[in-house]
Amino acid sequence: MERRDEILHVAGTLFSQRGYHATSMRELARHLNLQGGSLYAHIQSKEEILLEVVRQAAERFLAVLQGLPEGSPVERMRALVRGHLRVIAEELPRATVFFHEWKHLSPPLLQEAKALRRRYEEGVQGVVQEGVEKGVFRVENVRLATLFVLSALNWTYQWYRPDGPLSLEELSEAYARLVLRALGVEEGGEDGEA
């Protein structure tokens, strides 16, 4: 791993565990077995590190949107749920920073983090919107339905652990079904339970 990547990796873990404000550059250097000063050869400030971790997480989430299959809104939403949960499972520290610690940034870096988060939200909203336009999803308020779906997915970072009893596959399957039902998709065929 490149030194810079290693710094970002360790910083993401510390920020997610103890919080951004509670993680000092000195502590970060100690975890990296670096002299405090030599950290600054790689990175300008703690805030720059935070933004970089947010960027890395955003890249993973945005890649989910880019990788959605052509197909029906149901298939696309199912792939989105699966992809989103996979990023959380595989990138727990970074996802935690993306969900929680970003708000400790100050302007203008804060604006960039907000813009990245908004871009992802809008992408998800686009998938919901498309489903509504095709008459497959039935929701009254696309914006609120999007936030509802994202909320349900995001919170898994609090409790889901890939090494626990529930496989990512099972979680994704169950959550996709709940999401689709919330979006008003009639059950039947592969979605049927009755």
Added chain:
Amino acid sequence: MERRDEILHVAGTLFSQRGYHATSMRELARHLNLQGGSLYAHIQSKEEILLEVVRQAAERFLAVLQGLPEGSPVERMRALVRGHLRVIAEELPRATVFFHEWKHLSPPLLQEAKALRRRYEEGVQGVVQEGVEKGVFRVENVRLATLFVLSALNWTYQWYRPDGPLSLEELSEAYARLVLRALGVEEGGEDGEA
């Protein structure tokens, strides 16, 4: 406000804004216009304050469960959604601590916080279970469906602000509808959109 209540109120706000680890007792004393030492006349440790804030939040959430109306599972779930979102809207700092900062406690206080959170989760799960048993909710996995619902509700602490464009009433109504649909409640009558 009693001095102790004031301490808990200010501490809850600081913990929720900057994080538990990043809030020192000295800073807390400064925000209260207290000498650092005199804080300890009211409170033993920072950790005790954290647990107390968690307890206060838990009390509000558990009161929602106790106040649920007798009635159909749909009515009970609707009241639960409304009550849960109201606690978040009215008690944002405390709710944030209940959702996020509690994990910085160490044993044995950590166990008490976990038990309080579990008690609430189990109460919500009871409402879901009851609906399933009465044949009103249709879910495959009651535990996962409960986590899904709680996730969708909890995350509102991240973005909902009561002084924003969306009233608590509107949010509750829309979220209750989404939750009930996710739980497989057939639409029609007051829930109908078609």
